[in-house]
Amino acid sequence: MKSRQRIKTIIIETICLLYILLFVYAAISKLMDFDNFQAQLGQSPLLSAYTGFVSYTVIIIEIIISVLLSIPRFRLIGLFSSFCLMVMFTAYIIIITNYSSYVPCSCGGILENMDWNEHLIFNICFVVLAVIAILSTINIKNKNGSSGNKIKSKYSLDNKSGTILLGVMTFISFTFIAALYISSDNLMHNENPFIRRFIQGSATKTVGTDLNSNSQYFAGTDGNTIYLGDNQAPLHITAYDSTLNVKHHYKIQLERENFPFRTVQVRVAPPYFYLMDGTVPVIYKGNISDWKAKLLMHDNNYYFSKAEIVTPNKIVFRAQELKSLNNTLGTFTFSDSLQVQYAPKLLQKQIDGFFDTDGMMYFDERLQKFIYVYYYRNQFIIADKNLNLIYRGNTIDTTTHANLKIAYIKNTKQRKIASPSSTVNQLTAVSDKLLFVNSKLIGRYEPKEMWKEASIVDVYNIEKNTYLSSIYIYDVNEAKVQSMLISGNNLYAIIGHYLHKYHLDKHFVTVPKITKQQKSLPAGSRVKTENL
Structure with a gap:
């Protein structure tokens, strides 16, 4: 009998030692690279919205449990706590692999080289070890109590009550993780605390070409051909096919050229194209079949x-x-x-009504909606084609008020920005429910190194007014993206004097239906989600 108890004691102590080694190692590894640990949690579909709280709490709990397991008097409490924590980690993996629209990369630490199935097996093994240690501890305590002729306390556990308690704790642990997932995902999509989620594999560079000029911009697309205008050569159009291999040059022929052109812009909306200069003001219209432009508007005072x-x-x-x-x-x-027809109330003044309302404007033909994104605040406007307001949305950063200082020059009656401007939204592209915004502000728990290597593009579902996720557009020779265009499931980016094409994952482009348990999106760089 004593030999059996001794064997059980050795088993319990061995299991406790394994747990202590596991939790101490995990806690120390997190503390040694805490910023990276927080960044990893920020990409978790279950924990993104609670990264700050969870990052500290998990470390503290792991240390406390290790202490409890090392003290014989509190060992049972430590084993129950270990069981609960490992069940939560197991529930995390089950939800991630079965109910999330993406699966992050492997965990860090000792589990870094395991895939998710191996993670699951590893966790289940430790859950089983905790159950063995708990039931063995209860059995030994009850036998020691009986041999000592002590009165059994009404609060003491036997194997049956211990098993029931383990079942209840399993249910509570799974329920807690599931509730955390739903709550976090809802907060991330609708009340985002400026925590980005990146998309692993959803934006992959496929091809690129040298434009031999950094003055070009996107003029439009018909889905198969990308048209580029040139600020230095306003009448010249360059067209690429979707593979960026076939290249054509066109020159626009104007019906009348004797205008004082200053800011010529070309817009291609097949089968038509438009050449406009609001400083004249003048608007031409023509057909891309011959690139001959006829005057549509001129000789009036409608400057734009x-x-x-x-x-x-x-x-x-x-x-x-x-x-x-x-x-x-x-x-x-x-x-x-x-x-x-004017819509004087659509733009909202905060400071001067000019700089603070500056922004980017687009019209999405498929969605039949007009989109205006402010440069200096976290707001965009969605309206119909007659400029009737549909709603005002917000980007995920927290800059609700433009951070600008405006100087008024009395002699010339001009306004100028008196201090460096704090740009919030730099570039925008729109395509069928999706709004792509190149943000200039770093979010919480983001690796600062990536901002030196890439531009961050946040993606929103403008139909549901929700943030979806973010992607990286990588720099070329230290040049940042300066123009974007979306065509089908491709994102085209002009970076310096290069044109790059990124393939967007089809599930991302089609915008999955957002339900009560909305799906989050994965990380752009390799994400290690710690579950220990």
Whole structure:
């Protein structure tokens, strides 16, 4: 009998020692690389929204459990705690591999080289070891109590009650992790605390080509051909096929050229193209079959700074109000005569009404929605083609008010930015429910090294007004992305004097239906999600 008890005692102590080694090692490895550990948690679909709390709590719990296991008096409590923690880690893996739309990379530490199935087996083995140690400890304590003729306490455990308690703790642990997943995912999509989720494998560079110029910009696409305009040669258009191998050059022929052009921009909306300069102001329209442009609008005072094509006969523009000189939006409609309609309340003034409302504007033909993204605040506007407001959305950063200092020059009656501007949103592209925003602000728990190597692009579902995830667009010769265009499941980026094509994962492009248990997206670089 004593030999059996001694064997059980050795088994218990061995299991406790294994747990102590596991938790101490895990805690120390996290502390030694704490910033990286937080960054890894920030990419977890279960823990993103609670990264700060969890990163400290897990380490503290692992250390406390190790102490409890090393003291015989508190060993049973430590074993129950170990069981609970390992069940939570197991539940984490089960949810990640079965209910998440992506699966992060392997765990760090001693589990770094294991795949998720091996992780699961590893955790289950430790759960089983905890059960053996708990039931053995209860058995020894009960026998010691009986041999000592002590009165059994009403709070003492036998094997049956211990087994029931383990079952209850298993249920509670699984329920807790499931609730954490639902809560975290909901917060990340709708009330994001500026924690980005990156997409592993959803944006993969496929091809690239040298443009031999850094003055080109995206003029438009028909889905198969990418059209580029050139700020240095405004009448010249370069066209690439989707493989970036076939290249064509076109020159626009103007019906009339004697205008004082200053800021010519070309927009291609097949089968038509438009050449516009709001400083003249003048708008041409032509067909891409011959690239001959006829005057659509000229000899009036409707000056504008930006314009986007809505329909063949309707253009959304941004201009300055005559009295206040604030930015305002409006539409040109070309029928028998020019019709101009303003939407003075769409842009919202915060400081001066000019710099603080500066931004980027696009019209998504498939969605039939107009999108305006502010440069200096975390807000974008969604409107219909007549500029009727649908809703105002927010990007995931926390800059709700433009951080600008404006200087007024009385002699010239000009306004200038008096200090370096804090740009929030740098570039934008839109494609069928998806809004791609190149952000200039670093999020919480992000590796700062990546900001030296790539540009961050946040992706939003503008139909549901939710943040989906983020991707990396890598620098080329230290040059950052300067223009983006989305065509089908491809993202095209002009970086310096190079044009790169990124393939977007089809599940990402089609925007999966966001339900109660919304799916998150994976990391762009190799993510190690610690579960120990």
